[in-house]
């Protein structure tokens with residue numbers, strides 16, 4: 482947060498400020514998903530698995546490449562923190578920062594979830610978002626952000642001096658450890674910044690601080706993805722509930738979330754190639 486300036490502006494300060502911005506990563510050369518093909522594929526698909534995520538806990542799920550998965554609100558407004566890994570190589574995982582740089586602060590239909598270096602390829606493509614009507618509200622808030630990392634016990638301890646074990650970071654750590662058979666200490670570094678599913682967030686207009694507000698999600702709403710590669714996912718039902726007041730405690734009302742996995746009919750799918758950069762870092 483910028484505080485009261487200690488230096489006088491130069492004579493040409495206004496001129497410098499008037500320089501128009503340019504988009505860091507113009508997306509007109511970004512490989513775009515075939516949304517028409519995906520729309521046809523999702524017309525005929527069969528539910529093959531369902532995972533229920535209890536409140537203040539996380540669960541893992543696997544999605545074969547060429548399948549769809551939906552994160553569904555059930556019972557009441559609830560935010561979910563999503564991690565994704567390549568099911569065969571956990572070092573390739575969701576890269577929220579680069580996804581943000583490519584698509585913006587909040588994701589919706591047509592946006593993709595990109596993986597970490599050196600793979601940097603689409604892991605999943607969003608194919609339906611029942612909250613896409615929300616847009617950006619008067620506060621600058623929107624849903625499904627890639628700006629908020631995940632709630633974690635370290636920041637909570639920094640701010641409150643309390644130990645709390647059901648932040649999304651800890652929930653995801655326990656779920657990944659249970660799936661992989663690793664000790665918690667080995668599993669923890671595999672947890673990464675998330676897609677904040679259904680969370681309504683933004684930056685305040687005056688200080689540009691990260692804010693949250695009660696999620697507009699209601700039971701029946703869902704966010705749907707197409708798996709570009711074989712995926713291991715983990716979803717935490719955030720202890721913040723709808724994230725309208727507080728998180729990192731047992732105070733907020735929390736609800737379960739559901740993950741449905743669908744197999745489309747007659748889908749022949751080839752996963753995207755790994756990134757084409759030589760990886761040499763010099764000539």
Ligand SMILES: [Zn+2]
Nearest residue numbers: 632649719720
């Ligand atoms: Zn959380």
